[in-house]
Amino acid sequence: MELDQLRVAIVGAGIAGLALARALALRGASVTVLEQAPQIREVGAGIQISPNGVAVLRGLGLEPALRDTRPVRAEAVSLRDACGAEVLRLDLARHAPEQPHYCVHRADLIDVLAEGARAAGVRLRLLHCVAEVRPGPSPEIVTCGGARMKADLIVGADGLHSCLRPVLNPGRAAAFTRHVAWRALLPEPGRPSPEVRLYMGPKRHLVTYPLRGGTLRNVVAVEETPAWTEEGWSLEGDPARLRALFADFGPEVRDLLDRVGTVHRWGLFRHPVARHWHGAGVALVGDAAHPTLPFMAQGACLALEDAWVLADRLAAAPTLHEGLAAYQAARRDRAARIVGAASRNAWKYHLSLPPIRAAGHMALRLGGRIAPGAMVRQFDWIYRHDVTGGANLPGPAPLVAE
Numbered sequence: 001m002e003l004d005q006l007r008v009a010i011v012g013a014g015i016a017g018l019a020l021a022r023a024l025a026l027r028g029a030s031v032t033v034l035e036q037a038p039q040i041r042e043v044g045a046g047i048q049i050s051p052n053g054v055a056v057l058r059g060l061g062l063e064p065a066l067r068d069t070r071p072v073r074a075e076a077v078s079l080r081d082a083c084g085a086e087v088l089r090l091d092l093a094r095h096a097p098e099q100p101h102y103c104v105h106r107a108d109l110i111d112v113l114a115e116g117a118r119a120a121g122v123r124l125r126l127l128h129c130v131a132e133v134r135p136g137p138s139p140e141i142v143t144c145g146g147a148r149m150k151a152d153l154i155v156g157a158d159g160l161h162s163c164l165r166p167v168l169n170p171g172r173a174a175a176f177t178r179h180v181a182w183r184a185l186l187p188e189p190g191r192p193s194p195e196v197r198l199y200m201g202p203k204r205h206l207v208t209y210p211l212r213g214g215t216l217r218n219v220v221a222v223e224e225t226p227a228w229t230e231e232g233w234s235l236e237g238d239p240a241r242l243r244a245l246f247a248d249f250g251p252e253v254r255d256l257l258d259r260v261g262t263v264h265r266w267g268l269f270r271h272p273v274a275r276h277w278h279g280a281g282v283a284l285v286g287d288a289a290h291p292t293l294p295f296m297a298q299g300a301c302l303a304l305e306d307a308w309v310l311a312d313r314l315a316a317a318p319t320l321h322e323g324l325a326a327y328q329a330a331r332r333d334r335a336a337r338i339v340g341a342a343s344r345n346a347w348k349y350h351l352s353l354p355p356i357r358a359a360g361h362m363a364l365r366l367g368g369r370i371a372p373g374a375m376v377r378q379f380d381w382i383y384r385h386d387v388t389g390g391a392n393l394p395g396p397a398p399l400v401a402e
């Protein structure tokens, strides 16, 4: 399909919306992104972008700009028990040296994507809240102020509480997963080892890794809890309560949490993966289609993959409808499989019965000793999946940050 004539409106300037905007604009579409927030910005936190996500950034010509933000390239993922003893080391530098796995500041990633979208000619409209998306032969957006806007294609990239998702998939609101995440960003005084560390304890785990050339450290701690009643996406938490929650962990974790001054917490909510990702003239991408627990660090990477594949299938298909159907066919099973793997990790990380935990950790230790390469390669289906097939989109010269 010729995308030159296609007018696209994208709801949401998160990772999915901005990546899709650049991918479509580089293929010639006329793209407008409507974002409810007054600024394009992200919370102060880290995010891991694994090789499958990096492949999309490379295809979009954005990997050099991302590298200029000084992400830390992880050399290993180290799974540890609550005391700090290493249970399994996934040695990425040794067993997957050609595949960059970046630890990035979220604000840096969003800046790179937003600049990339602007450079490709995308119009970014801030303070534009969308109340409703109406599918149809001539799909329409109704803004929160009552204004209307038509486009040939409207994409819901508006996250967990998407306004388009329930139109295509009527049903219940997102449900609380019984997990609450605490996150903090700390200055890093020393020269940190470039690795992701994950400490596993009964009904809790903590992930930490360095960012921005090793000057900052990201900490995400997750607890299981039966209820979440507070309103808001990101509430300030009590550092003393966080320290108390992990008081029975070893000195590495306790020392880290002693340094936490400000901490935010939020309840993790989820829908099932959407059954319908598209309707007449409309489609879903990113968390709007498949919110996931963050325990495989794949939500944003899936969003990047969606963006590439949607633009690619639209360009290859004879009609809009066929392009949208090909997009869903290419994406749904993979997203569901990764979301399922993330949910199973919640169980694996949080084993609480001591004999089961001991057996689980022993199996990981043995696997790591006997076949360390195979322990890394078991994730090839996630990390080595390159939706771009090595392609680069033609368009403005690759973006290089100033």
Ligand SMILES: Cc1cc2nc3c(=O)[nH]c(=O)nc-3n(C[C@H](O)[C@H](O)[C@H](O)COP(=O)(O)OP(=O)(O)OC[C@H]3O[C@@H](n4cnc5c(N)ncnc54)[C@H](O)[C@@H]3O)c2cc1C
Residues within 6 Å of the ligand: 011, 012, 013, 014, 015, 016, 017, 034, 035, 036, 037, 046, 047, 048, 049, 128, 129, 130, 131, 157, 158, 159, 160, 161, 162, 163, 181, 183, 220, 285, 286, 287, 288, 292, 294, 296, 297, 298, 299, 300, 301, 302, 303
């Ligand atoms: C603790 C935690 C850690 C994580 N770590 C990782 C990780 O390491 N790696 C990884 O790949 N993923 C990770 N994820 C998942 C990742 O953050 C999400 O999957 C990703 O941000 C989803 O991007 P999105 O663009 O689909 O949605 P969002 O980031 O939610 O963006 C949606 C955008 O739409 C806007 N919007 C919403 N409604 C409207 C409306 N009505 N009108 C206009 N605009 C609207 C919002 O303001 C927002 O800008 C993590 C998640 C959590 C919670």
